[in-house]
Amino acid sequence: MDPISKLTQMFGRFPGIGPRQAKRFVYFLLAENTAYTRELIDYIVRLKKEVSHCPTCFRLSLTPVSQQCALCSDQSRDSSVLMVVAKDIDLENISRSGEFNGRYFILGGLLQILEKNPEQKIRIRELTNLINNMSQVGLKEIIIALNANPEGDNTADYVRNTLTPICQKTRSESSNIIKISVLGRGMSTGTELEYSDSDTIKNALKNRQ
Numbered sequence: 036m037d038p039i040s041k042l043t044q045m046f047g048r049f050p051g052i053g054p055r056q057a058k059r060f061v062y063f064l065l066a067e068n069t070a071y072t073r074e075l076i077d078y079i080v081r082l083k084k085e086v087s088h089c090p091t092c093f094r095l096s097l098t099p100v101s102q103q104c105a106l107c108s109d110q111s112r113d114s115s116v117l118m119v120v121a122k123d124i125d126l127e128n129i130s131r132s133g134e135f136n137g138r139y140f141i142l143g144g145l146l147q148i149l150e151k152n153p154e155q156k157i158r159i160r161e162l163t164n165l166i167n168n169m170s171q172v173g174l175k176e177i178i179i180a181l182n183a184n185p186e187g188d189n190t191a192d193y194v195r196n197t198l199t200p201i202c203q204k205t206r207s208e209s210s211n212i213i214k215i216s217v218l219g220r221g222m223s224t225g226t227e228l229e230y231s232d233s234d235t236i237k238n239a240l241k242n243r244q
């Protein structure tokens with residue numbers, strides 16, 4: 036395939052970018068000097084080399100591969116509460132609000148209604164492992180913090196149903212009670228965490244059930 040068609044196709048896969056905008060990107064690159072395109076290529080290569088998933092919370096981080104991110108290795112954070120979010124950008128927004136000082140876990144997406152392979156779409160196995168580990172060191176609450184839309188609700192139900200037996204098992208083994216709560220009251224329908232302000236996050240946290 037010729038480079039104009041190929042790059043148009045590749046930019047067309049970017050979130051929110053249609054074929055017309057994709058083609059504008061290609062013409063923009065053609066008009067730029069070689070130093071610019073060279074730098075762009077270098078940084079794309081560096082991005083894939085230097086950014087990796089934290090092995091604990093799965094957020095993207097600049098720490099070396101297989102080392103915990105700054106949030107997970109921060110001993111001042113409360114390990115008795117774990118907040119489960121869909122994406123990195125949700126974590127960043129909640130973290131910026133300063134309303135939550137516990138631990139995080141990134142599911143990696145949301146489940147469509149009637150999704151046939153949920154365990155392949157989100158990190159449910161990794162979450163289960165983390166909860167098994169955290170239950171040994173005083174985990175008391177899991178907060179499911181997902182968007183207030185049908186996919187968010189569907190995913191929250193799936194996560195809650197999957198985690199409930201694990202939480203009950205820990206309870207019978209160690210009398211440690213792990214509560215599962217869902218963030219949402221105080222967020223109106225259609226609210227996306229990515230775009231929520233500090234007050235919305237604060238209220239949603241206060242009114243979780």
Ligand SMILES: [Zn+2]
Binds near residue numbers: 091092107
């Ligand atoms: Zn982490």
